[in-house]
Amino acid sequence: MASDLNRAAGALDQDKTKFTTFLTAQAALRSIPMALLIDENGKLITAAQTKRQIPMQPPPKEAFEAVKEGQPVIMTLGGQAQIRSLLKLDEFDGVYLYTAKKVDPQIVEHLAKTDIAMREYNSLESQRFEAQLTFALIYIGIALVLLLAAIWFGLGLANGLASPIGQLxxxxxxxxSGKLDTRVDIDGSDEDINRLGHTFNQMTEQLSKQRKDLIDARDDLSRRHNFTEMVLTGISSGVIGLDEDGKINHANLLAQDICGVNEFNMVGRPIDEVLPAFSNLLIVADSKISRAVEIELKDDDGNRRVLLVRVAKGRAGKEKNYVITFEDVTNLISAQRTAAWADIARRIAHEIKNPLTPIQLSAERLRSKYEDEVSSDPEIFKQCTETIIRQVGDIGRMVDEFSSFARMPSVVFKNFDIRDAVSQTVFLQRVAHPEIEYIFECEEDGEMPINADSRLISQALTNILKNGAESIYRNQERVESKIVVTLRQEEEVISIDVADTGIGLPDINREALLEPYITTREQGTGLGLAIVKKVMTDHGGEITLGNAPWVRDGRSGAQITLSFPSIKREKVGHSKVEEVI
Structure with a gap:
C-alpha cells in the first residue's frame, strides 16, 4: 500500500480529492478500516472514507522516532483488539501512513506476546556481548581457579617428591666437598624415597669409614716412610734402590755424598749411567750368590775410594726390585794398612836398632885408636870411618821415626787455647828456618778454646811446617819463600790452614800421600803426613790436601788444612811465651 501511494505522490499535489479517492480504494482493497496520512506532528492530512470507522488516536512520539529509520512500526492495542502501523512515505515530504485494523483478540494477544518476546529478544540481543563477556569472565575465573588449584596440587605433589630429592x-x-658426615632425614611416606635416603646414608657412612681407614693407612705409611728415611739417613751405609729395569728410584744422603751426585740427578736414571762401576751388580744379584764386592771409585781429583758393596733382590707384586748397600771402607783399609805398617815399623826398629849401637861404637873406636897409626891413605881411613858413623846416625834417626810411628802415644784431652799452641809451633819453625818468612794470621780476636792433646797437635803442625819448608827448598823457580798459617773458626769447627810457596802437591791421587811410606821426596820416609792423619783421626778431625791460594795467579804451592771440633768459649790458660809474627 505504501508503494502504491509513493507512486501516486504527484496526484496528491494536483488533486487532493482524487488522491483521497485513491487512498480509499487502497484501504478498501486491503480491508483496512482506517488509513490516514498524517504529518510528523500527528496532524491529519487526509483519510480514507471507509464504512467501518475506527476512532483516531495519534501515534506516540517514540513511533515517529522509530519510523524515521525506514522500517514500519507496528503497535497493538490489546484492549481495543486493534493493530496499528506507522510508516514514512519516502515520496512525500514529512508524510506518514497511519493505518489501523481490528483483529481477533487472541491474535492481538499473540502479537503482544510476540512483541514482548521480540522486545525481550532484542533486549537480550543488545545485552548478548555483555552476557558473553560475563560468561567468558566467569569461565576464565573458574578456569583460573581450577588451574591455580591444579598448580597448587601439583606443586604440593611435586614438593612432596622433590623436597627429598633436593635434600639428597x-x-x-x-x-x-668432603663432608662425609652428612646424613639425610628419612621421615617421608614414600617408600622409594625412604629407601633412597637410607641407601644414601649407608653410602656416606661407608665413605666416611673408608676415608678414615685411608687416612689411618696414609698416616701409618707416612710414619713408616719417615722411620725408613730416618733409618736410611742414620745408617753408616749408602743405600740405592733400583727398579726392574735397573733405574734408580731412591738414594739416601750418604749414597749421594759418596757418589757425588744429588738425588735429583740420580732418580729415574739407569745405575750404569750414574755409576758405571756398579753396572755388573744386577748380574751378581740375579746369580743368587750373596757376597760382598769391593769396588774402587775415583773422584775428579784422582782420589780413590774403596766401597764394600752388597746387592739384594726382592719383589713388589710381579715386579722385581734391587737394593744396593755399600760402605766406604777407604779409611778402614787405610787404618788396617797403617796398623800393619806400624807393626812392621816396630819389628824393623827392633831388629835394626840392636846392631846400630855396636857398629857406631866400633867405628868411633877405630877412628880414635887407629887414626894416627894408619900411615897408608889416612884420609881414606878417616873418610870411611866418618861415613860409617854418619850413615849409622841417619839410620838411627830413621829408626827413631819408625819407633815414633809405631808407638804413637795415647791422646790426653784437655781444654786449652789453640792459638798458643799454633803460635809457639810457628815461632820454633821460624827460628829453625830464618830464611823462610812465616806469617801467622788469626781471624778471631778472642780465645779459641779446644779440647785436644796440645803436644800431638803441635807435633802434627810441626810435621806439616817441615814438609812445607822442604818443599820450598826443592822449588828452584820460587819467587819468594813464604809459609802462611791461618787460624779460623766457622760455627763449631776450628781450622788451621798452612799454605807454602813450594813445589805443590800432585794433581792426581793426593790422598795417597796420607798413607805410610808414600812420599814424593827421594830421602823421605813417608811417615810425616801419616802421623798427621793418625793425630787427626784420634781427635775426630779431618785433614784436607789442596792448592795454595796463589796457585790461581800462576804460582806454585800447597795448602794443608787441619779441622777440629771446637768447644764453647770459656776461660783457658795462656802460655807465658807467645810471639805474634
Whole structure:
C-alpha cells in the first residue's frame, strides 16, 4: 500500500480529492478500516472514507522516532483488539501512513506476546556481548581457579617428591666437598624415597669409614716412610734402590755424598749411567750368590775410594726390585794398612836398632885408636870411618821415626787455647828456618778454646811446617819463600790452614800421600803426613790436601788444612811465651 501511494505522490499535489479517492480504494482493497496520512506532528492530512470507522488516536512520539529509520512500526492495542502501523512515505515530504485494523483478540494477544518476546529478544540481543563477556569472565575465573588449584596440587605433589630429592642433591654436594658426615632425614611416606635416603646414608657412612681407614693407612705409611728415611739417613751405609729395569728410584744422603751426585740427578736414571762401576751388580744379584764386592771409585781429583758393596733382590707384586748397600771402607783399609805398617815399623826398629849401637861404637873406636897409626891413605881411613858413623846416625834417626810411628802415644784431652799452641809451633819453625818468612794470621780476636792433646797437635803442625819448608827448598823457580798459617773458626769447627810457596802437591791421587811410606821426596820416609792423619783421626778431625791460594795467579804451592771440633768459649790458660809474627 505504501508503494502504491509513493507512486501516486504527484496526484496528491494536483488533486487532493482524487488522491483521497485513491487512498480509499487502497484501504478498501486491503480491508483496512482506517488509513490516514498524517504529518510528523500527528496532524491529519487526509483519510480514507471507509464504512467501518475506527476512532483516531495519534501515534506516540517514540513511533515517529522509530519510523524515521525506514522500517514500519507496528503497535497493538490489546484492549481495543486493534493493530496499528506507522510508516514514512519516502515520496512525500514529512508524510506518514497511519493505518489501523481490528483483529481477533487472541491474535492481538499473540502479537503482544510476540512483541514482548521480540522486545525481550532484542533486549537480550543488545545485552548478548555483555552476557558473553560475563560468561567468558566467569569461565576464565573458574578456569583460573581450577588451574591455580591444579598448580597448587601439583606443586604440593611435586614438593612432596622433590623436597627429598633436593635434600639428597644438597647432601651430595656437601659430600662432594668432603663432608662425609652428612646424613639425610628419612621421615617421608614414600617408600622409594625412604629407601633412597637410607641407601644414601649407608653410602656416606661407608665413605666416611673408608676415608678414615685411608687416612689411618696414609698416616701409618707416612710414619713408616719417615722411620725408613730416618733409618736410611742414620745408617753408616749408602743405600740405592733400583727398579726392574735397573733405574734408580731412591738414594739416601750418604749414597749421594759418596757418589757425588744429588738425588735429583740420580732418580729415574739407569745405575750404569750414574755409576758405571756398579753396572755388573744386577748380574751378581740375579746369580743368587750373596757376597760382598769391593769396588774402587775415583773422584775428579784422582782420589780413590774403596766401597764394600752388597746387592739384594726382592719383589713388589710381579715386579722385581734391587737394593744396593755399600760402605766406604777407604779409611778402614787405610787404618788396617797403617796398623800393619806400624807393626812392621816396630819389628824393623827392633831388629835394626840392636846392631846400630855396636857398629857406631866400633867405628868411633877405630877412628880414635887407629887414626894416627894408619900411615897408608889416612884420609881414606878417616873418610870411611866418618861415613860409617854418619850413615849409622841417619839410620838411627830413621829408626827413631819408625819407633815414633809405631808407638804413637795415647791422646790426653784437655781444654786449652789453640792459638798458643799454633803460635809457639810457628815461632820454633821460624827460628829453625830464618830464611823462610812465616806469617801467622788469626781471624778471631778472642780465645779459641779446644779440647785436644796440645803436644800431638803441635807435633802434627810441626810435621806439616817441615814438609812445607822442604818443599820450598826443592822449588828452584820460587819467587819468594813464604809459609802462611791461618787460624779460623766457622760455627763449631776450628781450622788451621798452612799454605807454602813450594813445589805443590800432585794433581792426581793426593790422598795417597796420607798413607805410610808414600812420599814424593827421594830421602823421605813417608811417615810425616801419616802421623798427621793418625793425630787427626784420634781427635775426630779431618785433614784436607789442596792448592795454595796463589796457585790461581800462576804460582806454585800447597795448602794443608787441619779441622777440629771446637768447644764453647770459656776461660783457658795462656802460655807465658807467645810471639805474634
Amino acid at each position: 642433591i644438597v647432601a651430595s654436594k656437601r659430600v662432594s
